[in-house]
Amino acid sequence: MPMSTRASGWPSVAIIERPSSIEPARKPPRYTVWRALLWPRRQGAQRRTARVPWVPIAIIATIVVMAVFAPLLAPHSPIDQTLRDKLLPPAWMGGGSDKYLLGTDAFGRDILSRLIYGARVSLLVALLALTVGGGVGLAVGIVAGYVGGRVDSLLMRLVDAAFTFPAILFALLLAVTMGQGLGTLVIAVSLLLWASFARVIRGEVLSLRQRDFVALARVRGCSAPRIMLTHILPNVLNTFMVLVTLNIGVVVIAEATLSFLGAGIPPPTPTWGLMISEGRGRIADAWWVALIPGLAITLLVLSVNLFGDWLRDRLDPRLRQL
Amino acid sequence: MTPAPSGETILEVRDLHTHFFLRRGVVRAVDGVSFSLRRGEVLGLVGESGCGKSLTALSLMRLLPKGSARTIKGEVLLDGDNILDRTPDEMRAIRGRRISMVLQDPQTSLNPVFTIGEQLREAIVRGYRRARSEVMKLAAAALRRVEIAAPEQRLGQYPHQMSGGMKQRVVGAIAISGAPGVLIADEPTTALDVTIQLQYLKLLKRLQADTGMAILFITHDFGVVGRMCDRVAVMYAGRIVECGPVQQIFEAPQHPYTRALIASVPKMTGPIGRLTTIEGQPPSLMDLPKGCRFASRCPQVEARCLDAYPVTVRVGDQHTVDCWKVAGS
Amino acid sequence: MKRYIARRLVQGVILLALVATIVFFLGRLTGNPVDLMLPEDATAEDRAALTRTLGLDGPIFEQFAIFVGNALHGDLGTSIRMKQPAVEAFFDRLPNTLALIPWAILLGMALGIPLGVVAALNRGGLLDRAAGTVAVLGVAMPSFWLGVLLIFVFSVELGWVPSGRMGGPAHYILPVVTLGTFLVAGFMRITRSAMLDVMDSEFVKLARIKGLSESVVIWKHCLRNALIPVLTLWGVFVGNLITGAIVTETVFAWPGIGRLTYEAVIYRDFPLLQAVIILKSILILGINLGVDILYAYVDPRIRLA
Numbered sequence: 020m021p022m023s024t025r026a027s028g029w030p031s032v033a034i035i036e037r038p039s040s041i042e043p044a045r046k047p048p049r050y051t052v053w054r055a056l057l058w059p060r061r062q063g064a065q066r067r068t069a070r071v072p073w074v075p076i077a078i079i080a081t082i083v084v085m086a087v088f089a090p091l092l093a094p095h096s097p098i099d100q101t102l103r104d105k106l107l108p109p110a111w112m113g114g115g116s117d118k119y120l121l122g123t124d125a126f127g128r129d130i131l132s133r134l135i136y137g138a139r140v141s142l143l144v145a146l147l148a149l150t151v152g153g154g155v156g157l158a159v160g161i162v163a164g165y166v167g168g169r170v171d172s173l174l175m176r177l178v179d180a181a182f183t184f185p186a187i188l189f190a191l192l193l194a195v196t197m198g199q200g201l202g203t204l205v206i207a208v209s210l211l212l213w214a215s216f217a218r219v220i221r222g223e224v225l226s227l228r229q230r231d232f233v234a235l236a237r238v239r240g241c242s243a244p245r246i247m248l249t250h251i252l253p254n255v256l257n258t259f260m261v262l263v264t265l266n267i268g269v270v271v272i273a274e275a276t277l278s279f280l281g282a283g284i285p286p287p288t289p290t291w292g293l294m295i296s297e298g299r300g301r302i303a304d305a306w307w308v309a310l311i312p313g314l315a316i317t318l319l320v321l322s323v324n325l326f327g328d329w330l331r332d333r334l335d336p337r338l339r340q341l
Numbered sequence: 342m343t344p345a346p347s348g349e350t351i352l353e354v355r356d357l358h359t360h361f362f363l364r365r366g367v368v369r370a371v372d373g374v375s376f377s378l379r380r381g382e383v384l385g386l387v388g389e390s391g392c393g394k395s396l397t398a399l400s401l402m403r404l405l406p407k408g409s410a411r412t413i414k415g416e417v418l419l420d421g422d423n424i425l426d427r428t429p430d431e432m433r434a435i436r437g438r439r440i441s442m443v444l445q446d447p448q449t450s451l452n453p454v455f456t457i458g459e460q461l462r463e464a465i466v467r468g469y470r471r472a473r474s475e476v477m478k479l480a481a482a483a484l485r486r487v488e489i490a491a492p493e494q495r496l497g498q499y500p501h502q503m504s505g506g507m508k509q510r511v512v513g514a515i516a517i518s519g520a521p522g523v524l525i526a527d528e529p530t531t532a533l534d535v536t537i538q539l540q541y542l543k544l545l546k547r548l549q550a551d552t553g554m555a556i557l558f559i560t561h562d563f564g565v566v567g568r569m570c571d572r573v574a575v576m577y578a579g580r581i582v583e584c585g586p587v588q589q590i591f592e593a594p595q596h597p598y599t600r601a602l603i604a605s606v607p608k609m610t611g612p613i614g615r616l617t618t619i620e621g622q623p624p625s626l627m628d629l630p631k632g633c634r635f636a637s638r639c640p641q642v643e644a645r646c647l648d649a650y651p652v653t654v655r656v657g658d659q660h661t662v663d664c665w666k667v668a669g670s
Numbered sequence: 671m672k673r674y675i676a677r678r679l680v681q682g683v684i685l686l687a688l689v690a691t692i693v694f695f696l697g698r699l700t701g702n703p704v705d706l707m708l709p710e711d712a713t714a715e716d717r718a719a720l721t722r723t724l725g726l727d728g729p730i731f732e733q734f735a736i737f738v739g740n741a742l743h744g745d746l747g748t749s750i751r752m753k754q755p756a757v758e759a760f761f762d763r764l765p766n767t768l769a770l771i772p773w774a775i776l777l778g779m780a781l782g783i784p785l786g787v788v789a790a791l792n793r794g795g796l797l798d799r800a801a802g803t804v805a806v807l808g809v810a811m812p813s814f815w816l817g818v819l820l821i822f823v824f825s826v827e828l829g830w831v832p833s834g835r836m837g838g839p840a841h842y843i844l845p846v847v848t849l850g851t852f853l854v855a856g857f858m859r860i861t862r863s864a865m866l867d868v869m870d871s872e873f874v875k876l877a878r879i880k881g882l883s884e885s886v887v888i889w890k891h892c893l894r895n896a897l898i899p900v901l902t903l904w905g906v907f908v909g910n911l912i913t914g915a916i917v918t919e920t921v922f923a924w925p926g927i928g929r930l931t932y933e934a935v936i937y938r939d940f941p942l943l944q945a946v947i948i949l950k951s952i953l954i955l956g957i958n959l960g961v962d963i964l965y966a967y968v969d970p971r972i973r974l975a
Contacts, residue, residue, distance in 0.1 A: 180685050182906065183958060185913040188947045189692070191935050195943055196696050272812050276917060279814050281936050292812075299818055299921065303826050310822065313815030320810040404878055406870075429884075437881035444879075449872040454894050454970060464880045499970045515880060 072329050075322035082319055086138040093132035094120070098287040101127035106305045122307045124297060130307060133289035134315060140290045141319070144204055145270045149263050152209030156216025157252075157259055163217065164224025165247050174217070181214035187276065194282030204283050208273045216262055223255045261334055264327035268320035275316050291316050351555050352378040352401075352440075352523050357415035359393075359400045366627040370396045372579035374415075378523065383549065383556045385566040385587070387602070388576035391623065394559045395445075397576075398525045401557075402442055403432050419523065437464065441521040445528045447508035451500040457484075457511055458496030464518040483514040488544055506537035510544065517548060524549075525557045530565065542569055563606045567591060572659070575599045578623050578634040585660030595662040597639045633665065641666050674972065678962045682955040689951045693944050694737050698730065707941050709750045746948060747941030751933070756945030760927060766836060767915055767926030773846040774911065778853025783900070785854070786861025787893060793866065801858060808855030813914055817848040817921035834923035845922045849914050853907060860903055864896035871895070898969050904961040908954055 085092060105127040108115040115122060121130040163174040190207030197203045227233065228251075236246050277283040278292025286293060291312040298309030355375050361368035370393045378384050386394050399405050400412050403424065416423050419440055427435065444450045452460060461480040465471075477496060484492035487510040500508055509529060516524060526545065530538040546569065549556055558569055566573050567587065574584040575598065583596040594600045601619045621638035624630055632647040633639070639646065643665060651665045697707075704717050704726060721727055724736055740746070746756050789801040824844065825833035831843050868874065869892055877887045912928075919928035927946065934943035966972045 180688060183685060183909065184689065184951060184954065185909040187913045187916070188931075188950060191931065192693065192696055192943055192947060195935060195938055195940055196699060268810060272810075275812050276814065276913075279812075280916065280920070280932055292814075295812075295815055295818060302818060302822050306822050306826075309818050310815075313812060313818065316815065317807075317811045320812075321806065324806060324810060402879065404875060433878075433881050433883065435881075436879055442879050444872055444876060446872060450876050452873040452877070452891055452895070454898075454968075455891075463877075463882060463886075467881060501971050512876065515876065519881070 072322075072325050075325040078318055078322040079326060082138050082315075083142065085135045086142045089135050089139050093129075093135045094118075095129040095132045097128060097133045097136040097289045099128065103127060106301070106308075108305070109307050109311075121311055122305070124294070124308045125301060125305070128289075130294075130311060133294060134291070134312060137289045137291045137294060137312065138315070140284060140288065141271050141274055141316075144201070144208060144274045145267055147201075147205045148208035148212065148270050148274075149266065151205060152212030153216050153259065153263055153266070155209065156213035157220055157255070159213065159217040160220025161224050161247050161251055161255065164221040165228055165243065165251055167228075171221075175221070178214045178217050181210075186210040187273070190273075190277055191280065191282050194277070199282060199285045201284060204274065204277060207277060207282070208270055211269065211273050212266055215266070216259075219258065219262060220255055223258050224251055227251055227254055257334055261327070261331045264323065264330050267323045267327070271316060271320055271323070349380045350377045351380045351420060352557070353416075353418040354397075354401070355416045355418070357397065357400060357412065357417065359396055359405065359410060359412045362409045362411065363627075368626045369579050369629060370410075370626055371400060371412075372626075372629070374576070374579070374581055376574050376581060376584060378555045378557060380522070380555055381549075381553045382571045383558055383569055385570035385573035386557060386559045386576060387561065387563060387566055387573055389561055389623065391626075392576045393579045393626075394561075394576055395527055398442065398527050398557065398559055401525060402436060402440065403427075404442075437467070437516075437519040437521065439519075439521055440523045440525070441516040441519060442525040442527060443509075443512055443516045443529045446532045447505045447512060448532070450512050451508055453500055455499075456496065457498055457500065457503075461496070461511075461515060461518065464515045467519070483518050484511070486517075486548070487511070487514045489514075506533055506541065509533060509541060513545070513548070517552065517554070520552065521554060523555050523557065525559070527559045528561070531560070531562075538565075545569070563602055575602065578629065579626060580634065580663070582635065582664070583660075583662045585657065589657055589660050595656055595660075595667050596635075596664050597641055597666070598635050633663075674966055675959075675963055678959055682959055686948075686951055686955055690738070690741065690948055691734075693947055694734060697940065697944060698733065707747065707750070741948070746945035749934075749942040749945075750939045751937045752939075752942070756942045757949070759930060759942065760946060760949050763925055763927050763930050766924060767919065767928060769836075770842070770845055770849065770918075770924065770926065771911055771915065773842060774849035774853060774914075775907075777846055777850035778857050778907075781850075782854040782857025783861045783893075783897075786858040787865055787888065787896075789858065789862045790865035790869065791888065798862075801862075805855040805858050808851050811851075813848055813852060814917045814921050816851060817844070817918055820844050820848060821921070834921075836924055845918050845924055848921070849911065849918045852910060852914060856903070856907060856910070857900065860900050861896060864899045865892055868892045868895045898965070901961065901965045901968065904958075904965075908957045908961070912950055912954060 101123070104119065104123050105125055107119050107123045109122040109130075110117050110120045112122075119129050119131070121134065123129055124133070159174055159178070163171045186207075189210055193203050193207050233246060233250060236250055241249075274283060274290070275292035275295070278290040279296045280292075281296070283292060284290055294312040295309045298305065298307075298312075302309055354377070357371055357374045358369070359371040361370060372393070374393070374397055376384065376386075386397065388394050396405075396410070401417055401424075403412070405412065412425060415425070417425050419435070424432065424435060424440075451457075458477065458480055461483060462476050465476055465479050465483070477493075480496055481492040484495055489495055489507060489510055495503070495507075495511075500511075503511070509532075513529075529545070530541050533541060542565065545556070548554075556569075558566075560566060570587050572584065572586050573590050574581045575590075575596065576582070577598050583590065583594070583599045590599060591603065594603055598619075601617070604617045605619065607616060619638055624634055624637065630636065630647070632645075632649055633642075633651050636642050636646040646665050651663045652668055654662050654664065654667050656662055656667060704720055708716055708720060724733060726733060744757055748754065749756050749759055752759055785801050785804070789798045792798045821833045821844065824830050831840050833844070835841060869888075874887060874891060877891045882891075915926060915928035916931045917928070918924070919926045920932040923929070927950065931943070931946050931950075933939070934946055
């Protein structure tokens with residue numbers, strides 16, 4: 020009988036026959052961050068084999084280089100004021116000069132140099148906050164997940180509480196009571212992170228706890244702390260790394276917001292948030308002061324998020340619901 | 342006493358092919374299925390999990406899961422009309438009115454946020470304006486038909502307030518509310534308690550007797566087949582390997598697979614012995630052999646079974662088998 | 671259902687107590703709370719008076735008791751800069767913020783939910799990816815930068831809308847858009863994933879078997895179920911809104927509680943900040959409780975449990 024599935028609205032289809040694929044007999048290697056970057060994904064993996072996001076990686080690399088080599092790269096000092104040269108537009112606009120590629124602010128400070136040094140602050144705070152906040156979250160997650168029982172309930176109540184209240188408020192309070200500074204800022208930003216880390220890690224640990232190698236360790240007489248450290252911890256590191264990359268954006272924006280609100284690192288140290296705050300008043304006649312740092316923030320966060328998504332898809336697609 | 346099937350064919354399926362087109366290959370889930378269903382008769386479609394029964398049903402309703410599944414060949418003649426040709430709009434009008442379906446799991450078949458009454462109302466009203474009171478009366482009547490007590494109260498209830506058996510009855514009420522000529526029952530009792538199963542089957546039989554509709558009864562349970570069906574079609578790896586009246590199939594199964602299936606149903610009478618099982622696994626639907634698909638597990642396999650797919654042999658009135666052994670020399 | 675509400679209420683009160691305790695201790699941490707709470711030009715007499723009223727020379731528990739006692743009487747300290755009771759200052763400004771927030775929520779839902787449904791229907795297609803890009807961008811932009819950018823484009827360059835301060839309807843446009851942008855991204859995301867989950871359900875199949883039209887299946891059967899998980903994330907949204915309001919009101923010079931928070935930080939007005947945080951917490955808890963009740967009402971499985 021001739022095929023007849025061609026009424027409007029229904030696609031007409033041809034019969035496509037493909038040869039059966041040959042499945043590899045050995046187990047695929049465990050995926051780590053390095054393998055994800057270096058080895059191409061085997062065929063037969065998920066449909067949307069995301070291509071490596073080169074542009075975001077390039078942007079991230081550029082900013083990291085900027086931050087690390089700031090003293091070498093910045094054409095001027097970020098804090099020296101040259102009132103003579105104040106509010107000059109960027110080089111490509113009328114009135115601008117090649118001396119100040121991205122223009123100057125109200126105090127005659129070079130925007131480009133401040134941008135470069137600002138990257139330092141953003142990345143440094145990000146690194147520290149992710150270590151502290153992520154570390155605390157990791158620890159809480161492991162303990163809550165492994166020990167269970169009342170300890171788990173209590174810790175999870177704390178986590179729920181942390182989710183309910185915007186940590187920014189506490190961050191502001193810290194800044195006022197303990198004074199502005201790097202330490203306060205790192206603690207404040209860490210407050211934002213730990214709860215989501217704790218929750219996800221706990222979930223991982225709950226499922227790991229059932230596995231045979233844990234039972235074996237217990238039978239051998241390993242103490243709980245030892246098991247948590249030597250058996251559980253290495254197995255959640257993958258998830259932890261993904262969480263870290265996914266949260267870099269959050270941290271950068273948090274730091275920028277706190278700086279914008281005057282609760283971050285005090286001037287004259289240039290931070291991107293502070294630059295936007297300072298430039299805000301002059302938006303009418305000197306838009307570059309406020310808008311360029313914001314563009315940098317957006318690009319960085321966008322790149323980091325895209326990279327984080329790709330990494331998550333490669334390493335642990337179960338985290339997709341985050 | 343069910344009225345004898347009137348002899349008139351209401352549903353005829355010819356050479357139906359529904360395949361899944363994946364990157365890795367093509368899954369030929371329904372691979373040349375043909376059968377006919379007459380008015381008022383109950384045809385059982387039996388087979389193990391994964392043989393393509395449910396997908397056949399979905400193909401008939403044209404409700405294939407979105408994505409890679411497509412019906413690429415064949416005809417489905419409902420009252421002489423090839424519904425594979427219909428536009429989506431036309432198909433929508435046909436569903437529920439001329440052909441309908443009861444799903445397997447009562448826990449998930451009903452929308453949890455709407456009342457029973459609302460879900461029945463949708464089925465009854467179907468785009469025509471009717472007074473609300475009239476619709477509610479019809480809904481209550483529908484519930485009464487499926488033997489639900491105190492139907493007016495039930496109308497205001499939500500699915501989670503009912504037991505599984507009751508939910509399945511509601512699903513049945515919804516399915517027959519349009520007075521379809523053909524009802525497809527996709528393993529309707531599999532998810533029910535054993536004690537409820539029997540009640541439900543009796544209900545189904547009664548409804549069928551009242552309305553004279555034809556039922557395509559899909560199941561993996563041969564015991565249920567004996568109770569419910571007039572004829573039965575046995576499906577294996579995407580094709581129907583044997584089809585015939587229930588009595589004949591039970592007394593003299595021709596296909597080795599059918600024989601094995603019947604033998605594996607534990608019997609309540611007779612000496613207690615080991616349960617018989619069928620060795621091996623069905624072939625992967627992506628990688629089907631060119632010969633008989635049951636060959637790898639068949640106790641009576643011959644050389645020619647591996648070379649080509651068996652021909653269809655008529656062994657009795659309306660009884661067909663696809664088997665080389667039966668075909669003889 | 672009543673038990674459910676009662677339980678949420680008790681949880682809320684406990685959380686509030688926790689917040690108040692933390693705030694209290696942070697204030698006393700620095701070792702010189704008097705300095706925090708008085709302006710720089712305070713006399714020795716002022717200091718002595720404050721020390722007495724707050725019991726600052728006594729044991730910490732007494733101080734806490736006084737703190738709680740005052741709080742329950744509605745006294746959360748006096749703003750250094752504004753020289754009025756902090757609670758008063760808060761309630762003066764609260765209506766202005768409350769005028770802004772519903773519009774932002776409306777914008778978020780009106781754009782976000784339909785976008786989410788469309789994205790789910792077009793899964794993997796062009797519309798889905800476009801919507802996804804919008805969502806990703808929405809999350810990457812710092813809201814204060816977006817606000818400044820919008821001011822620059824629409825107020826400075828194009829002159830279409832005023833750049834700040836509270837006033838007639840035109841004054842609302844930019845702040846609402848700034849505040850609502852993140853909500854759009856958020857709503858879109860959850861709606862999309864909730865819809866994708868629901869569209870595979872068996873009852874959707876039954877709806878199609880009944881012969882219902884596609885739009886009824888999607889917009890009535892699917893969406894209604896998909897909205898339930900959307901509601902659960904409201905709590906997170908409320909928190910974001912309150913934070914977002916701080917920044918948005920600052921950028922647009924909107925005289926609400928967000929701007930009040932900013933002023934408290936900039937001028938190191940500790941009593942005001944302390945009060946604002948506690949009052950905002952009450953606000954957030956209240957809204958969360960309201961959402962929980964709404965959620966229990968919307969999902970019949972909870973309402974009739």
